Structures are given as structure tokens and as C-alpha cells.
Amino acid sequence: AQSVTQLDSHVSVSEGTPVLLRCNYSSSYSPSLFWYVQHPNKGLQLLLKYTSAATLVKGINGFEAEFKKSETSFHLTKPSAHMSDAAEYFCVVLGTYKYIFGTGTRLKVLA
């Protein structure tokens, strides 16, 4: 069965510093992995997805993630945090058609 584990429930960074949100996955076959962002009282927005093509995936708003099979990881990064990045981030693995979500990481950006 597929699953994802988000290693941090809360992350705080200063504006302009790098962001790292960690996700490990478990899958019995080559997974499809996603990162979604959820701003307060807003819907889930796709940041990026990995579907067995390039291991370094670039997404919207300067985010990217690297698929590392040897480490079973799919960490989300951004070189420089902006105040507007403050939100809840979800790592997702695709099961049989359905999404399996991690528990989320709340990103706080300090001025």
C-alpha cells in the first residue's frame, strides 16, 4: 500500500531564506507524487507533480522537489521564502486512482 509521511508538522523560516518541507513515501511500485498547497479558507492548489520522468521537478511560485528513490523521499524546496508562501502544504501519493495525503506541514514565514 502507498503512504506518505511528512516529517514536520510546523516549519518556520524568515522571509528571504530557503524553505525545506520533508516528505518520505512508501510504495510497492514506482509512485506518482504531488505537492499541494492550501491557503486559509482556500482550495487545494497543485504545486508540482512527479510521474517517473525527470527526478527534479519544478513547480509554480519557485518551488521544486527532487524524487530520490534510494532515500524514498520527495522533499519540497524553495530558495527564498516570501510572506505569501505561508500556508499548509500536503505531500500526496497516488494510490489506485485515489490520493493519499500526508498530515500536512504548516509553513510560517517571519518578517
Place this chain on the structure above:
Amino acid sequence: GAGVSQTPSNKVTEKGKYVELRCDPISGHTALYWYRQSLGQGPEFLIYFQGTGAADDSGLPNDRFFAVRPEGSVSTLKIQRTERGDSAVYLCASSFISGSGADTQYFGPGTRLTVL
């Protein structure tokens, strides 16, 4: 273009009442999904439709929950005899099903259900 829409955005009901939550998927998407997001948690799968039929309803918590998609487009999630534990945000998503499998799911803004 138009995204996934859900109505109502908020629903407050009393314990024991019946509620219906509606989802309008993106036009042309054949697959439709319902998820439930409890406070402080990630969304959890409830049910998946391919066309008009429920292809997987393994996530429905009990028989008080039921969903339909009679014409293969709009879907309604129905909850009977609501309980306080049903309070959550109910999310709907839709996608294409391509030859390679499920495509990216696009989410609606959700319906926040509060059971008093």
C-alpha cells in the same frame, strides 16, 4: 476557465438532520472524487466515481454516507442522521482518466459542515 465548484460553502445543521453537499466538476472530467478533511488533518478519501458509477466507495465511513452522480457530471454527497463527528470540510475533486491512469486531480473550495 471554470474550476470545480461546491455548494454550499458552509452548512450548519443539527445532530440527527439530513444534509446534501453538491459538487460541479470541471466540464469533461470523467472522474470525480470526494474527500473529507477534519481539523488539523490531511484530506481522506471517501468515494470515487468513474462516469455515473461509484468505482470505489471504500472510504465511506458507514452507511449514513451515500453519494450519487446520476448523469456523470454533478455529484451529491448525502449524509443521514448527522453526528457531531461528521463536522469537517468536504472536498470534491475531478480529473481526466487518461490511458496511463489517473491524471491530476483539481479540487473545489470545499464545503465546511458543522453539526451542532
